[in-house]
Amino acid sequence: MQYPDAIAKLIESYSKLPGIGRKTATRLAFYTLGMSEEDVSNFSESLKASKSDLTFCQVCGFITSKSDNPCVICSDPSRDQSKIFVVEDSQDEMAIESTHDYHGLYHVLNGVLSPMAGRGPEDINVSSLITRLSDHPEVKEVIIGLNASTEGEATTLYLGRLIKPAGIKVTRLALGLSMGTNVNYADQLTLTQAVNGRTEI
């Protein structure tokens, strides 16, 4: 006995999502059958729109709708045009935005350098950053906010070496203890970095 085509295909689709196995996919598919007509069509519209309406901002690489390209931040003249914050992906940009403490521009690399994963400089959004900097001499500071991993570190050094010779200030986020961490619980890597990055009070 086989499931009807429509359900089988739905199960197949759900199981393509990360962390979802056959069983959960089946449960979700049957749940979908019980949803209202309207909810299901909204759901499928949003799914489709995520492909048809979205693209990467031609200026900064942030995820944006095709009708807003350049993205909202790149088109906002009230943002501080002298700073560019470099992040790995759009989710990181959203995290920085939600602090409401930064009012400059962004640049999304959509990846970090990782030879092990076969990602070199030409596979991430770097050349557009360099073009952007040479087209916009008003940029005075590039802030690099990549993950504190070996790859993030190499990418940070790489960007520093490309950008600094142009006389632009390059800064990076502080590495070290997170709020609420006890010094004696922190692992060695974190402690070493916290000691190296200590600041005067």
Place this chain on the structure above:
Amino acid sequence: MFLNNLRLVNFRNYKELNVAFSHSINVLIGNNAQGKTNLLEAIYFLSMGRSHRDSNDRDLINWSAKSAVISGEIESRTARYPLEVRIEKGGKRVLVNHLTENRLSDYIGNLNTVLFAPEDLELVKGSPGVRRKFIDSEFAQMSSNYLFNLLQYRNALKDRNAYLKNIKWVANSPKFDETYLSVLDDQLIKFGSAIILQRFSLIQTLEAYAREVHLAISKIEELKLCYITFPTVNEQSSQEEISEIFKKQLLKNRNRELFLKSTSVGPHHDDLKFLINGKEVGSFASQGQQRTTALSIRLAEIEMMKFETGEYPILLLDDVLSELDGKRQTQLLDFIQDKVQTFLTTASLSDIDKGLIKDPKIYHVKDGVLIND
């Protein structure tokens, strides 16, 4: 430092074992293939989070089981707490005092061990790789900083090699990003130079101990240890000087490396030489001299660990006593009695001069079961 007891569940041929140990000498007697080495392997694993044999973690799980557990209470001058390792087909977990330690590098150092097996002659006679492995695993136990630099260096090396492999050749010339390769170079140099610097100083300390032990055993011969790295680097070089030389070597070998697609210079190619009265032990010494050298190095290691960590490590001797002549057995036992907790395996007590061992605790090993004498 002492291991008070050991519990094994489905480790190798031990289905279930609970045993208490003596703080002095524990003798494991048994025929071949009964589980003597397996027991030492379990203790070593509890110490280092890996096997001393070239085996996969999953080979350690009893054939009829899905997971294995090794646990034991360790006692130092200042503390007493359990260590535990759980090995599953998909991976392993290490726990200190019932809490999971996320990094193996933070786990290592809780229980320090020195292992001496017949293969140790390889330390003197074998390839440079054997000696590098020795240097790295001993120094990593003594210095968490060394271990940190070592792990970072290995990552940097993997990344750099992967990048070299990925480089495409177009019309007989390699297409690569000069700036990026220089970043990869610098990461390699940063940790590599730190490792070289630390090796010089740690080997110097090891040599001082080894020379003393060796002289005591041989009476007349002078043992020297010589760390072989970049020819123009020596024990007086600063980290900056080492970095500069490393960088020059990378630049000099650039074309070769682009062609071979791997990193050809650095501390992952270094070696350690042993000299007796100025002659290299590996190629010019007698079998007896080679054994004495290997033994001296292990004993020196014990003293050095005591110096670096404040505690004697525990000593694992796998089938080595029977390989030593009476004189060397005496030297060894004199050295460890009353200070180092020892686990030694042997096929029969008649191979050993029993009078030498004060108050040993004897266990008979048979088919994965321990019987207390």
